[in-house]
Amino acid sequence: MSLKIALIGQPNCGKSTIFNYFSGYKAMVSNFPGTTVKYTVSQVVFQGEEITCVDLPGVYSLTSTDPAELESRNYLLAGEADVILNVIDASTLGRSLELTLELMSLERPMVLALNMMDEADRKGIRIDAPKLSEMLGVPVVPTVAAAGRGLTELLETAVQAGHVGVRPVQVMFSRDIEEEIAELSDRLDPDQARELGLPWRFLLVKLLEDDPHLLAEVGRRHPGCLPIIRNHQKILAESHGRSPEIVISSERHALTVNIFEAVAKVTPSQKPTWRERLDWIATHKFWGYVLLLLVLTLFFQVVFRLGQTTENFLVGYLDQAQKLGGVWLGKDTLTYYLLVEGLFMGIFGGVAIVFPYLVPFLVGLALLEDSGYLPRVAFLMDNLMHLLGLHGKSIIPFILGYGCSVPAVISTRILESPRDRLVVSLLAVLIPCSARSVIIFALVAYALGPYWALGVYLFNLLVIGILGRISTMLLPEVSPGLLMEIPEYRKPTWHNVLRKSWYSLKDFIVVAWPILIAGSLVLSLLKFYGFDGHVNDALRPLTALLGLPLQVGTTLIFGIMRKELSLIMLNEALGTTNISAVLSHAQLLTFTIFVLFYVPCASTIAALSRELGWKQAGLAVVISLGLALVLGLLTRSFGALVF
Amino acid sequence: MLPLGLLAPGERAEVVELMLEKPSCQHCRCPGASPHSLCRLGDLGLRVGKTVEVLNASGAGALLVKVDEARIAMNRGVAMKIKVRRKA
Ligand SMILES: Nc1nc2c(ncn2[C@@H]2O[C@H](COP(=O)(O)OP(=O)(O)OP(=O)(O)O)[C@@H](O)[C@H]2O)c(=O)[nH]1
Numbered sequence: 001m002s003l004k005i006a007l008i009g010q011p012n013c014g015k016s017t018i019f020n021y022f023s024g025y026k027a028m029v030s031n032f033p034g035t036t037v038k039y040t041v042s043q044v045v046f047q048g049e050e051i052t053c054v055d056l057p058g059v060y061s062l063t064s065t066d067p068a069e070l071e072s073r074n075y076l077l078a079g080e081a082d083v084i085l086n087v088i089d090a091s092t093l094g095r096s097l098e099l100t101l102e103l104m105s106l107e108r109p110m111v112l113a114l115n116m117m118d119e120a121d122r123k124g125i126r127i128d129a130p131k132l133s134e135m136l137g138v139p140v141v142p143t144v145a146a147a148g149r150g151l152t153e154l155l156e157t158a159v160q161a162g163h164v165g166v167r168p169v170q171v172m173f174s175r176d177i178e179e180e181i182a183e184l185s186d187r188l189d190p191d192q193a194r195e196l197g198l199p200w201r202f203l204l205v206k207l208l209e210d211d212p213h214l215l216a217e218v219g220r221r222h223p224g225c226l227p228i229i230r231n232h233q234k235i236l237a238e239s240h241g242r243s244p245e246i247v248i249s250s251e252r253h254a255l256t257v258n259i260f261e262a263v264a265k266v267t268p269s270q271k272p273t274w275r276e277r278l279d280w281i282a283t284h285k286f287w288g289y290v291l292l293l294l295v296l297t298l299f300f301q302v303v304f305r306l307g308q309t310t311e312n313f314l315v316g317y318l319d320q321a322q323k324l325g326g327v328w329l330g331k332d333t334l335t336y337y338l339l340v341e342g343l344f345m346g347i348f349g350g351v352a353i354v355f356p357y358l359v360p361f362l363v364g365l366a367l368l369e370d371s372g373y374l375p376r377v378a379f380l381m382d383n384l385m386h387l388l389g390l391h392g393k394s395i396i397p398f399i400l401g402y403g404c405s406v407p408a409v410i411s412t413r414i415l416e417s418p419r420d421r422l423v424v425s426l427l428a429v430l431i432p433c434s435a436r437s438v439i440i441f442a443l444v445a446y447a448l449g450p451y452w453a454l455g456v457y458l459f460n461l462l463v464i465g466i467l468g469r470i471s472t473m474l475l476p477e478v479s480p481g482l483l484m485e486i487p488e489y490r491k492p493t494w495h496n497v498l499r500k501s502w503y504s505l506k507d508f509i510v511v512a513w514p515i516l517i518a519g520s521l522v523l524s525l526l527k528f529y530g531f532d533g534h535v536n537d538a539l540r541p542l543t544a545l546l547g548l549p550l551q552v553g554t555t556l557i558f559g560i561m562r563k564e565l566s567l568i569m570l571n572e573a574l575g576t577t578n579i580s581a582v583l584s585h586a587q588l589l590t591f592t593i594f595v596l597f598y599v600p601c602a603s604t605i606a607a608l609s610r611e612l613g614w615k616q617a618g619l620a621v622v623i624s625l626g627l628a629l630v631l632g633l634l635t636r637s638f639g640a641l642v643f
Numbered sequence: 644m645l646p647l648g649l650l651a652p653g654e655r656a657e658v659v660e661l662m663l664e665k666p667s668c669q670h671c672r673c674p675g676a677s678p679h680s681l682c683r684l685g686d687l688g689l690r691v692g693k694t695v696e697v698l699n700a701s702g703a704g705a706l707l708v709k710v711d712e713a714r715i716a717m718n719r720g721v722a723m724k725i726k727v728r729r730k731a
Pocket of ligand 1: 057058
């Protein structure tokens, strides 16, 4: 059995950064609280020993609320971990220690990583690590995960803690609470804790704290105990004049304040730093939006200019090669269709048309994510989200959706209510993911200019807004207010940005590209044998309705596999890479809008049915198809008016 | 005493009371008026006795407040449930 080390900490404390350092790049690192929603496991060989590392979703406390947090809690309570590696953001030490105290009560070997020491320094917080270690009875290792500082020592310490079996000190509450715990301990049977695999004292405290999950568990096995527990809760509540969970959480808080004051010295700097000034602008009710617009415009311009230049350059060669192939092999031979139209265009279409936009888009998104600007956008957008009747937190799936719909759907786990999860998932898959962004850039921005592309994005948001409004009317529910921590601005590290972009790009290369190539081959065969005509004929009602050329039909079918496929196929179906010569502006726009909204791609449908059930996934397919039709028609009429 | 939601940007105040209404949240049964919001406040470090500073307020929308070293974005509805006393 290899040693199992579980990383746990409050959201955005740097767990994933540490985990990745140990395990190679596996977990998502973002400067956005709550991006880890599932646990990630990795095998690491360290000093000749095999170790299992587990990255758990961030939690503020062991009183879990949303499904992502519940996952961490269940993992820890199941006693799976040999060592609990508690990662703390040293710059918010006072608050973070509350979770530490809770973890200590699990009575497992434990190690504390005091991460973000650089940030603590900057904020003028000096921490006496040896003293903290002595007070808690667990080893404490200061680290700067982003720079890789202290991490080897951390792993070493954690492994050692596992072998030696470090025991944290027992957290003692004030006398009257301890008395209640002792009395409850006399009344209940310690076997109950053994049955649940929990430390006895931990269970007692949690029961007094009115923990719904454990109370239900104990109530199911030993219904007779519930009145006894309730009685002690009542005594506690009456003597303090507050509910028992507040009594105990305040107690824990008081303990952490004492620890904090004993080990930390704070000398805040007086004059506002550039970060504070920047924040004032970024969250200002007027300048905030101005900045947002500037950032977005810059983002679009850069992605588009870079993409366009590269595409022009590469597509020229692609065209020449295709013509050359036609001359060599003869235009109507099967070899030409298979090798040139199918294989060659499939392989290099991906490189020449998708890569130029995908790469800068992914790098740009990673930069934005890591800088910490996105939570500020969530703050600015809170009003808008509430107008839609959605939780402020639901901005996270929407933002992730610009990268890829699959993580967006998975991230809806951070939402507490099933209704919110349903509505947000259905809406978030309508956000143009990087694949659809490539289509927008390569078609609309290329032919009509970048501002039209921006227009498509805004139109997309408008549609989502209207749908959000409608769903609030159909499924009314008071959405809880936004309450979110806004992390520090951080200088994105190139290391992380490149890794993250590479990670997404790799997904394109290993998953999408083979599909593109296979799809391209299939289409070339269909074309050679003249079957594409049948498919196109079958789709004639659709294409005719949208005013698109007949050949476009097949590309729409392929697009369900991967959205980029529609784009590559479009070149092939129309027999040219110079699409704007064949399609009018109105047709281009209609095609883009239709592809943007219609049926989510296969992976997204799979993610939807995993998270919500296949019925809801089916619903998403039907709704989006209907929506795409309506919007496609609208765009067609709009195009007829404008162009 | 006044609700945090009524402070202007730049003002500092001490938290006097989190207006906890009857238990309503089914998951953790935090005594919040809107599910979870108020039990989260404690998690984020906002408690009675703490000093808060309003950094920015976007009109009728969300507020950005600073507590200790953390910055918290909160919706005005939540901010109206937090009673504070102004500090000079
Ligand atoms: N300045 C500084 N930044 C750090 C340090 N460690 C991590 N970061 C940055 O902090 C941010 C959050 O890191 P993550 O590793 O994603 O945090 P996490 O705890 O896994 O967050 P969730 O997945 O949201 O729970 C990233 O932008 C990191 O680059 C550090 O020691 N110092």
